[in-house]
Structures are given as C-alpha cells and as structure tokens.
Amino acid sequence: MSTPTAPLLKVENLVKHFPIRGGLLGREVDRVYAVDGVSFELAAGETLGVVGESGCGKSTTGRCILRLIEPTSGTVTFDGRSVTGADKQQLRALAREMQIVFQDPYASLNPRMTVGAIVGEALTIHRLTRTAREYEDRIVQLLETVGLAADHMRRYPHEFSGGQRQRIGIARALAVSPRLLVCDEAVSALDVSIQAQVINLLEDLRGPLGLSYVFIAHDLSVVEHISHRVAVMYLGRIVEIAPSRSLYTDPRHPYTEALLAAVPIPDPRVKRKKVHLQGDVPSPIHPPPGCHFHTRCPLAQTEQCRLERPPLKPVGEPGSGHWVACHLR
Ligand code: SF4
Numbered sequence: 001m002s003t004p005t006a007p008l009l010k011v012e013n014l015v016k017h018f019p020i021r022g023g024l025l026g027r028e029v030d031r032v033y034a035v036d037g038v039s040f041e042l043a044a045g046e047t048l049g050v051v052g053e054s055g056c057g058k059s060t061t062g063r064c065i066l067r068l069i070e071p072t073s074g075t076v077t078f079d080g081r082s083v084t085g086a087d088k089q090q091l092r093a094l095a096r097e098m099q100i101v102f103q104d105p106y107a108s109l110n111p112r113m114t115v116g117a118i119v120g121e122a123l124t125i126h127r128l129t130r131t132a133r134e135y136e137d138r139i140v141q142l143l144e145t146v147g148l149a150a151d152h153m154r155r156y157p158h159e160f161s162g163g164q165r166q167r168i169g170i171a172r173a174l175a176v177s178p179r180l181l182v183c184d185e186a187v188s189a190l191d192v193s194i195q196a197q198v199i200n201l202l203e204d205l206r207g208p209l210g211l212s213y214v215f216i217a218h219d220l221s222v223v224e225h226i227s228h229r230v231a232v233m234y235l236g237r238i239v240e241i242a243p244s245r246s247l248y249t250d251p252r253h254p255y256t257e258a259l260l261a262a263v264p265i266p267d268p269r270v271k272r273k274k275v276h277l278q279g280d281v282p283s284p285i286h287p288p289p290g291c292h293f294h295t296r297c298p299l300a301q302t303e304q305c306r307l308e309r310p311p312l313k314p315v316g317e318p319g320s321g322h323w324v325a326c327h328l329r
Contacts, residue, residue, distance in 0.1 A: 006080060007041035008212050009065070009180060014038040014074035016060050020285070032284050034060040035071070036236030036292075039312075044179070047206065047213040049223025049244070051259065052233035053281050058216045061233070062182040065214065066098050067091060078180065096126055099173035103185035105165030109157040115168055116153030119143065122175040142171040145209075147201060163194035167201070174209065182214045187222060199226050220256075221263045224248060229321065232256045235284055235292040238312060242322035252315050252324040254299050291327065299328055 016035040019028040035057040042048050050058045063069040065076050067083060076083040083094055102108040109118055120139045122128070129135040140150040146167040157165055166186060173181055183202065187195040203226050205211060217223050223230055224244060231241040232255060240253040251257045258275040277296050282288055288295050294305040304327045315329060316322040 008044040008046075008079055009042040009214070010075075010077040011041070011061075011065060012039050012075045012077075014061060014064055014076065015072045016057070016064050016069060017072045030285055033236050033287050034284055035064060036287070038074070038233075038236070038238055040231055040238065040241060042180075042212055042214065044212055045206065045210070046229070047203075047215055047227045049220075049227030049230040050214060050216045050233060051218060051220050051223055051230060054218060055235075055281055055284055056233040057236040057284070058218075058233050059184050062100065062184045062214060062216050065182060066095070066100055068100065096176040097178050098180045098182070099176065099178040100182045100184055101166070101169050101173050101186040103188050105162060105169050105189070106157075108169055109165060111157055113156075114153065115143070115148075115155055115157065115160075118157070118168060119153070119171045119175055122172065126176055128176065138175070142175055145174065145205070146171045161194075162190050163198060166190065166198050170198075170201070170205075174205075177209075179210060180212050180214070182216070184216050185218065186215075188217060188219075195222065202226065219263070220248075220259050232259065235281065235287045237292060237309075237325065239293065239326070240322075240324045241312070242324075243320070246316065246320060246322045250316070250322075252322070252329045253293075253326050254297050255293050258298075291325075299326075302327065 014035055015037055018032040018034055020030040020032065021027060022029040038061050040048065050061065052058050060069060064071040071084060078094060078098060086094055116139050119142050120135055123135055123138060129138050139153050143150060143152055148164065148167055157168065160168065187198050190198060202213065206213065215223055215226055227244050229241060229243050230247045231238045232253065234255050240247065240256045247256065251260055254275065258277045261275045275298055279296055282295055290306045290308050291310050294301050310325045310327045312323045312325045314322065315324050
C-alpha cells in the first residue's frame, strides 16, 4: 500500500514512437513521435484534465498508462506498483483497478450483446459474482448507478441514444470497482447538453466510488469544471500543467493562451487575450526541433526556441503547482 502522500498514479518520461515500415522487408523507414517524454502525477480522488489538438498524443498517453498500447520507454506506477514492469498476471490484477471509457460509444459496445451481457462481461472474467442472482443484482446496481433502469439490461446498444450508450460504457468500466478511470474523449462525440449530463454524472460518482480520473478532451471548455488540474499537450509533450483556476485565469504558455482564446466566455465583462495561431499542427512524423511549438508561436522566436527543448519549470507563487515549458515565460 502507498502512504497517503504518495501519488496514486505516477507517469515518468513516457515515450511512444510508432514505427512506419516500408519496402519489401518491412524495415522501419520513419517513426511517429506520438508521446515524447510525458511526466505527471495524479493524487487519489483527483481529476486531471488532459487537452490538446488532435494528434497531440493525449489518447496515446492514456492508452500507454493502461498498457493497451506498449510504451517505447518511460515508467508508469500505480499505487506504488509498476505498470510498465508488470507481467501478464500482474497486469490483469491492475486492470481491475484501472479502466478506460472510450470516445465512441457506438464502436466500443458490441451490437450483438445485450446491455446486461456487456456490463456483466468483466464480472465473469474476473469472477466477481458467485451466483446468477448476484450477477444480475450487480448489473442492475451498475445500471442504476449511471442513471439507467434495470429493464435496460435486456436491450441492445442500438436501442439507446448516444448519451445513454456512454452511460453503458461507464457502467461497464465501473463493474470491476476501479480506482482510476481514463476517460478518453468520453464526451467528445456527444451534444453539448448531453456532454454536461455525462460530466456531471462522472463528477457525482467520483467521491462516493473513490475514483480518480484522467480526463482527456480536445477542448479546454469541456475539462474546466471537472478537473482539479489541467495538462495541455502539444505534439507529444506537456507544455503547461497547473491547477484549473490558475490555468484558466493566468495561462503562461502561448499555446494555452491560443486554446483559451477559442473558448467562448458567457460573461461579456470577462476579456481574454486574443491569440491567433498560424498554420496547422506540424506532423508528428517530423516534429520541429527545439520547442515543438516554435513554427506557430506568436511570441518572438529566439535561436534557443529553434534549437533547445524547453523543460517544464515552475512559475508563479512557490509551490503553486503551475509549470510551463517555454524559454520566454
Ligand atoms: Fe514560443 Fe519559444 Fe516559448 Fe516555444 S519556447 S512557446 S517558441 S517563446
């Protein structure tokens, strides 16, 4: 068991490169630098939002944490146990404590299985119930936990709306009573009002079920209300990580400023700095050297920006937990 002060999840210098193979011999001809040295910690009961544009490596990071994708290097530790060094049996035990909710509830639910069978699959795999009665009771309890009804267990995924399907995905993840949920763009495919309902559900479940979340989204507005801290990723790296309030009111990285500038503010008295980014995100196959952001950065670009990777360094009040990777901030 970890001490109360130890993080629940510790990710250190995580790297994932996907080889691109070509030619008759299938030799590696290039590689995609999907995750390029990501480190962060998550406390028990905490929600960390992870945001960035498509292709920034946030989903790959989430999947590497659970080893659904094998990381190239780096370490992941969960409650003091090595995830990256775990063998098959240890990984199976860890899978009971760390679960994922996927983006697309349409694709992630088997259309030929009833909702009861989908939610109950993990109960069978991990032998979590002893009798048929216990199995059925647990499925009903899980469905009711996510706001569905007992009789939904006999229906099929196509009979449900997008929001309801995502609730089924959450019930399935909760079946093993995990302590960590990686929500990989879990609300991105839903309408805004349904997004809010699912986010509220997740927030309501966190305390009573003792959950912690890594909440991955491409939009800062989505993670604002659920996250204690937010990490902003750009081309495989965390460029800023801070407590939510600090990040939203006092962003330090020009990329975070640009993402925030795109978020509509309901209060017209609140003014945000206008930052417009030029061009598209460069390819993760050949990311720019130095600071990956230098090709789009609206700040003065120094020689240092073009040549040296800026390390994450603390900014603001000592101990505020606000870190930024920029040579000029
Ligand atoms: Fe911009 Fe340079 Fe800071 Fe990168 S290091 S964000 S290029 S100012």
